[in-house]
Amino acid sequence: LIKGGVVDEKGQVKYFLVIQTDAEKGKEEVILRLKNLISSLLSSSLSRKEKILGIGIGSPGPIQLAEGIILTPPNLPGWKDVPLKDILEKEFGLPVWLNNDANCAMLGEHWLGAAAGAENAVMLTLGTGVGGGIIIENKLYQGEDGTAGELGHMVIVKDGRKCGCGNKGCLEAYASAVALEREAVKIGLKFLNARDIFILAKKGDKKAKKVIEEMIEFLATGIANLVNIFNPKVVVLGGGLIKSSDLFLAQLKEKVSQKAFKIPAKTARIVPAILGDRAGVLGAARLVFSD
């Protein structure tokens, strides 16, 4: 899905739209849809006589940040080195900010969500993959080339499961919703979505329990690493898997506190994201306002 909104400087979402991505139809079609979405948002704003400062975009990575080029995102087939910032600036005559979607979610949650008021925070989005974002001293940490925060690709198992990035043993291969669903099928459950696997485990199904416990163990390992490295005030967990946080968060917290050093583990609150769909839109808007 592509989500878009008109956001004011206080973070009020004035107008919100969601459309299908239809990524399988290819690059041209997706860009066309994106342009149409932006046009609708702009005309809604125009009709209210609002002044638009710029366009913020959160997109699947990897991204060449300075130039606003989307390189070769695994989830957007056929995309290679797309200068999206240029394309949209030419089309709309407004400045465009581009960043990866997980960073935008982190920015949104830090602005107005679960990490509001935390000077230091990290976020993991547990969905199709595992995205990450890092806030250090109230600023998004982007690294030397703007590629920092790929927390889903920290290796937690030597020679472990194959990851979509080509490496082995990444957190993403153990803690995404897709990984959970795949492992459940591997040990003989019929295909279920992540939420149903959690519910089955709660009802006492041994196989479901086993895959869930494994997932929690690996996720806790990843979070304990983050807690030891960053000493964050808040660890925000977002993405589809978090709809089931009522069924696993307590156990996850327990495991993290066993694995991490005592002091940072005591500081870090592990909390579900609260902005849902809107985190990315708010974060993308934040790119515009905070520049």
Ligand SMILES: [Zn+2]
């Ligand atoms: Zn990876």
